[in-house]
Amino acid sequence: MGAINEIRPQPGPQTQFLSSPADIAIYGGGAGGGKTWALLMEPLRHSANPDFGAVFFRRTTVQIRNEGGLWDESVKLYPLIGAAPKEVTLEWKFPSGASLSMAHLEHDKTVANWQGSQIALLLFDELTHFSEKQFFYMLSRNRSMSGVRPYVRATCNPDADSWVARFIAWWIDQETGYPIHERAGVLRYFVRIGDAIHWADRPKDLAHHTTTDDAGNRIPIPPKSVTFIPAKLTDNKALMAADPGYMANLLALSTVERERLLGGNWKIRAAAGLLFRRSWCEVVDAIPAGTRFARGWDLAATPKTDATPDPDATAGTKIGLMPDGRFIVADHVKDWLTPQGVRATIKNTASQDGKGCLISLPQDPGQAGKDQKSNMAALLTGFDVRFSPETGDKVTRFSPFSAQAEAGNVVVLRGSWNEDWFTSLEGFPEATHDDDADSTSRAFNALTKRRAKSTTSTVTGLT
Secondary structure, X not given: OOOOXXXXXXXXXXXXXXXXXXXXXXXXXXXXXXXXXXXXXXXXHHOOOOOOEEEEEEOOHHHHHOOOOHXXXXXXXXXXXXXXXXXXXXXXXXXOXXXXXXXXXXXXXXHHHHOOOOOOEEEEOOHHHOOHHHHHHHHOOOOOOOOOOOEEEEEEOOOOOOHHHXXXXXXXXXXXXXXXXXXXXXXXXXXXXOOEEEEEOOHHHHOOOEEEOOOOOEEEOOOEEEEEEEEOHHHOHHHHHHOOOHHHHHHOOOHHHHHHHXXXXXXXXXXXXXXXXXXXXXXXXXXXXXXXXXXXXXXXXXXXXXXXXXOOOEEEEEEEEOOOOXXXXXXXXXXXXXHHHHHHHHHHHHHHHOOOOEEEEEOOOHHHHHHHHHHHHHHOOOOEEEEEOOOOOHHHHHHHHHHHHHOOOEEEEOOXXXXXXXXXXXXXXXXXXXXXXXXXXHHHXXXXXXXXXXXXXXXXXXX
16 A cells, blocks of 8 residues: 655644635745745645646746746655646646646736636745736736636745735734734735725725626626735744754844844835944954955946036955955955046056955946956956956845844954945945945955856956
8 A cells, every 4th residue: 555645734824824715815924934835735725626727926937947946846746646747848737637837927028928818826936026017917817717716825025115015014014014913814805996906804895996897887896805924934843843054044144134034024124224334343453364355346437526526436345255264354445536547446456456366347238348348357467357247236235245244254454444434334225325335245245156157257468
C-alpha cells in the first residue's frame, strides 16, 4: 500500500487565508510568512474538477522561474497529487483535466493578452508589484462556467507607497503602520465606479450604487468582498524550524527594510536619520593591513555659477573590507566640476588610491553611455575599472550599507571630509542632493557584490 501524502496549511494565518470566504483575500506582511505555499495550495481544492482553471501571476517570467520561486515550489507540491508539468509553458495538468498556469504581466499593456479569457481563480504573487490598472482589468477576466465561484487570492509584502496600501488601509493602523489584528480576516465590501472605490461593512449599504441592465432598469452593482490577513516569519513554524538563521538575516536588514519585512509595517518609509546616523560609526585613525578597497563614483559635470548656484556634485567614496570582516570608509572627495575637471579628478584620485583599488563607475544607457565608458576606460588604462548601469531606486541601493552601519560594522577614517559626508548621509533621502549617498552605495556594493550583473572592463597597459 502506497504512502499517503497529507497536504494541509499551518495553523494560524495560513489556515485563515485558505478558509476565507472573501471574493478577494490578500495575505501578507512580513517575509517568510508562508505566503507562496498558501497561494500554491489554494487551487488544490478544485483539482478534481475537469473544467477548473487557474492562473498565477508574477510581474515577470524571471520572477516565476527564480530559485525558490513559484515554479520551483510548485514542483515540490503538485506531483504529490499526480499533476504533470509542462515546464516550457509553465503549466500543470491534473489527472481530472483541471489545469494551472503561471504567467507574467510585465507591462500594463500585457493585460490585453487576456482579453476574452475566463479564469475561475486569479492568484497574484507579490500584489504590490502589479499596477492598480492591471489588477482591476484582470478582475474583469475573473469569471467561470466550471461551477467554481470566481475569486481572487493574492500575497504581498508591505509597500507604503503602493496602491495596495490604500486598498487595505482599513485593516492597517494608520499611525503605527502595523496590522490591526482584530480586523484580520474580517470581510468588507466595495464597488468600483470609474477609478473610485466605495466601501461598506455590509453589502446592502452599497445598494444605492446602481447600473442599467439590458432592459433599461436600474439595478444595484454587485459588491465584492475583501479581506486582509497578515502573516510574519514567526507564524511560519515550519520555516523557523528548517532555517533558524533566516530570522538573523531579517534582523540584519536596514531599519526600513527590517520594519517592512520582519515587522510587517505598512507605513514605514525611508526618512532622514532612519538610514544613517554618525553615532553608528566609530572614527578611527588607522587602516589595518590587508584591507581591500573599492571607490565608487557618482558623476556630474556642472560647476557652480551664478546661473547654477546649487548643482549636483561629482562624488567619490573609498570603502575598504578589513580582515575582520568589517568595513572602513577611508576617503571621500566631492567637487563641482566641468566635464574635463571630472575626468582629471577621477584620474588623479585613481593614482592616489593605487592599482589595487577597484573603481566602480556608472554607465548611462544608450550610445552616449557606451562612448563615456570607452573614454573612461582609456583614461584609466592600467586600473581595475568596473562599469554598470544604475538599477533599482536609490534607497534600495543604499540599504545594504545602511544595514552594516547600523549593525556597527562600519568605521570611518578620521579626515577633513568626515563632517560633510556624515551630514549628507544623515539627510538622505530627504536632502536636495544625494551624490554622497550614491557614491557610497556604489563603492560598498562594488566591494561586496563583485558577481552582480554589470558590464566589466579590466584595462591593462600604460598609465
